[in-house]
Amino acid sequence: MITVKTIQFLEQLKNNNTKAWFDANRVQYEVSKKEFLHLNQAIIEELSKFDATVVGLEAKACLFRINRDVRFSNDKSPYKTNFSAYIAEGGKKSTSCGYYFHLEPGKSAIGGGMWQPDAKVLAKVRQEIDYNFNDFKKIINNASFVKSFGSISGAQLKTTPKGYPADHPAIEYLKYKSWIGMHSFTDQEITDKAFVSNFCKQAKVLKPLLDFFNTAQLD
Numbered sequence: 001m002i003t004v005k006t007i008q009f010l011e012q013l014k015n016n017n018t019k020a021w022f023d024a025n026r027v028q029y030e031v032s033k034k035e036f037l038h039l040n041q042a043i044i045e046e047l048s049k050f051d052a053t054v055v056g057l058e059a060k061a062c063l064f065r066i067n068r069d070v071r072f073s074n075d076k077s078p079y080k081t082n083f084s085a086y087i088a089e090g091g092k093k094s095t096s097c098g099y100y101f102h103l104e105p106g107k108s109a110i111g112g113g114m115w116q117p118d119a120k121v122l123a124k125v126r127q128e129i130d131y132n133f134n135d136f137k138k139i140i141n142n143a144s145f146v147k148s149f150g151s152i153s154g155a156q157l158k159t160t161p162k163g164y165p166a167d168h169p170a171i172e173y174l175k176y177k178s179w180i181g182m183h184s185f186t187d188q189e190i191t192d193k194a195f196v197s198n199f200c201k202q203a204k205v206l207k208p209l210l211d212f213f214n215t216a217q218l219d
Contacts, residue, residue: 002039002103002190006032011105013161013175014081022079025036029066036083036103037063039196039206044087045100046200052087053096061091082107095217097210099203108190112206113180126161126174128216133170139208145181148205154178155183179213181206 008034009025016022022029040059048055062085070076081104088098100111114125129136139145140152156175160166164174173179183202189195 001193001195002035004191005186006035006103006189007105010081010083010103013079017077017079017081019078031126033063033066034081036085040085040087040101043198043203044201046196047087047099047203050204054087054098057087057089057091059085061089064092095144097213097217099206099210100210103190105187108185109189110185110202110206111180111182112210113154113178114216115178115180116155117178122177124219125179125213125216126164127211128212129170129173130164130168132212133173136170136173136212139212140181142205142208144205145209148183148202150183152176152179152181154180162185179209181209 009028011023013022036183038060040062044054044057044059044062044135048057064080064084064086066080066083068075068078068080070078084104085092085101086092086098087101088094088096090096097112097114102109114121117125152173155177157177158176160168160171161174164171168174183206185195185198189198192198
């Protein structure tokens with residue numbers, strides 16, 4: 001379970017994003033990180049009840065580092081102001097579609113879908129949508145999906161992708177370069193003892209979209 005102290009730590013980090021402050025508050029960081037680790041392990045165990053791909057997965061393989069890579073960024077802040085994890089077969093380095101968990105005060109969320117695939121996988125996903133558009137529509141138009149995730153988001157081409165006519169029935173979805181579903185959580189939901197159940201409820205709604213994209217990668 002995430003405590004209010006962890007939310008407060010991340011809020012304070014946002015306002016004091018320096019190595020000196022972080023070092024002075026390292027004990028609280030370690031406590032908060034441990035909370036996030038244990039929460040993700042509990043989530044994995046619950047997800048395993050309906051997603052066999054994460055059975056036996058260890059949370060430590062899913063967590064991203066809090067240190068930022070500032071080499072190519074104008075923002076030289078040394079730390080992220082969130083905790084995050086990618087729960088998928090193989091952990092955070094997996095190429096499979098899985099469940100992204102973002103913990104940040106006022107901006108926490110579960111997300112999933114297909115994020116910036118390389119050209120080969122991108123072509124496979126577009127082909128899957130082309131060939132099985134009715135199945136894709138059933139997933140994203142499902143009442144539970146719409147209620148929890150709204151509509152698909154992601155970067156899009158300004159023109160039609162090569163090989164597809166402008167009047168293709170699925171053209172608006174074929175233009176995407178990423179296909180993402182996101183559901184936000186309030187700070188109150190994050191710190192509630194029922195959060196694992198709530199997270200997995202949303203994950204179960206998201207799973208058909210992940211399965212669709214994972215199938216596309218295998219074709």
